[in-house]
Amino acid sequence: QSVLTQxxxxxxxPGQRVTISCSGSSSNxxxxxxxWYQHLPxxxxxxxxxxxxxxxSGVPDRFSGSKSGTSxxxxxxxxxxxxxxxxxxxxxxxxxxxxxxxxxKLTVL
Amino acid sequence: xxxxxxxxxxxxxxxxxxxLSCAASGFTFSSYAMSWVRQxxxxxxxxxxxxxxxxxxxxxxxSVKGRFTISRDNSKNTLYLQMNSLRAxxxxxxxxxxxxxxxxxxxxxxxGTLVTVSx
Numbered sequence: 473q474s475v476l477t478q479x480x481x482x483x484x485x486p487g488q489r490v491t492i493s494c495s496g497s498s499s500n501x502x503x504x505x506x507x508w509y510q511h512l513p514x515x516x517x518x519x520x521x522x523x524x525x526x527x528x529s530g531v532p533d534r535f536s537g538s539k540s541g542t543s544x545x546x547x548x549x550x551x552x553x554x555x556x557x558x559x560x561x562x563x564x565x566x567x568x569x570x571x572x573x574x575x576x577k578l579t580v581l
Numbered sequence: 582x583x584x585x586x587x588x589x590x591x592x593x594x595x596x597x598x599x600x601l602s603c604a605a606s607g608f609t610f611s612s613y614a615m616s617w618v619r620q621x622x623x624x625x626x627x628x629x630x631x632x633x634x635x636x637x638x639x640x641x642x643x644s645v646k647g648r649f650t651i652s653r654d655n656s657k658n659t660l661y662l663q664m665n666s667l668r669a670x671x672x673x674x675x676x677x678x679x680x681x682x683x684x685x686x687x688x689x690x691x692x693g694t695l696v697t698v699s700x
Contacts, residue, residue, distance in 0.1 A: 474625065507686050509626070516676065516690040517618075517626065523683050560626050564684050568640050570616065570628030 475500060476561055476573035483579040489549040492576045494561035496542050500571055504564040506544040508537055511558045511575075520559075521546060548578075556580045583607045583689040585677045590694030597667050597698070603660040603677030603691060611635075611655040614680040616687055617662050619673035619696075629675070630662065631685040640685065645671075667698045 477495040484490040494506065508521040519528055521537035524544065536547045548555055561573040589601040601617070617629040630651040631640045639651050650663040660677055674695050678687030 505683055505686075507681065507684075509687075511626070516692050517687070518690075519688055522681055522688065528688075558625075562626075562628070562686050564686060569642050570618075570631060570640075570686055572618075572626045572628055575625035 474574040475565060475571040476563065478559075478561060478573035478576045480574065481577045481579065483581055484548075484551045485581045486551055486553065488551045489547060490551060490578065491548075492546045492559050492561075492578070494544045494546070494573050496544075496563065496571075498542055499567065500542075500563050500565040501539065501544055502542040503566060506537065506539050507562045508535075508544075508546045509560045509562065510555075511560060513558075517560070551580055553580050583679055585679065585689065585691030587675065587677045587691045587694035590675065590696045592697045592699060593667055594700050595668060595698055598663070598665045599667065599696060601662040601664065601675055601677075601694060601696070603662075605658045605660065605677075605679070608679065610653075610658040613682075614685045615651075615653060615660045616678045616680055616685060617651060617660075618676045618678055618687060618690075619671075620676070620693075621670070621673040624673075627673075631680065632660070633685075664696070667696075669698050672696060672698045 505523045509517040511517040524539040525537045616631040674693040677691040679689040681688040
């Protein structure tokens with residue numbers, strides 16, 4: 473059982489916009505920045521969003537993040553086949569540990 | 582370019598010990614907090630441990646507290662994870678990560694090293 477709650481799966485067709493939610497609490501998302509990662513099996517996870525809504529250089533602006541209260545969301549617009557991957561949210565918890573969501577498997581139909 | 586190269590993952594028996602290493606390059610290692618994150622087979626990512634820039638402050642997930650010890654040698658640009666009293670549930674790919682400047686949360690990741698705990 474992960475501290476942060478994500479839907480286990482999401483899907484969309486090429487060109488569509490999909491959103492992935494991440495629900496936490498006042499001890500984690502409510503107080504700290506949220507980070508989002510893309511993970512393909514057998515590879516290193518890749519940072520997509522940091523500090524709630526900032527994109528590292530090289531990440532397309534199709535990826536965007538937002539946070540409100542104790543929840544956060546990752547939006548992917550103009551969905552492409554190469555976006556098919558697992559997506560994770562993460563943040564710091566006041567119990568003095570990092571916490572991740574359970575992950576969302578995105579399928580491009 | 583940030584490079585993180587983990588090593589030390591092997592097959593070990595339950596109750597055994599193991600030390601993972603992570604050689605860092607491409608950035609000023611001593612200026613960044615570092616973390617270990619793992620992924621068990623078929624499971625999601627799990628934060629394991631974090632360490633401050635100088636090594637004086639460390640944090641652990643409840644699942645490894647008292648069994649794992651994180652440390653770093655800034656003169657060698659190397660991060661370590663000493664793993665004792667290993668259990669089957671510790672079987673996972675272990676990733677070394679350079680943390681974000683804004684939190685002890687991964688920014689850049691290594692490719693990972695596989696630890697298998699089995700008799």
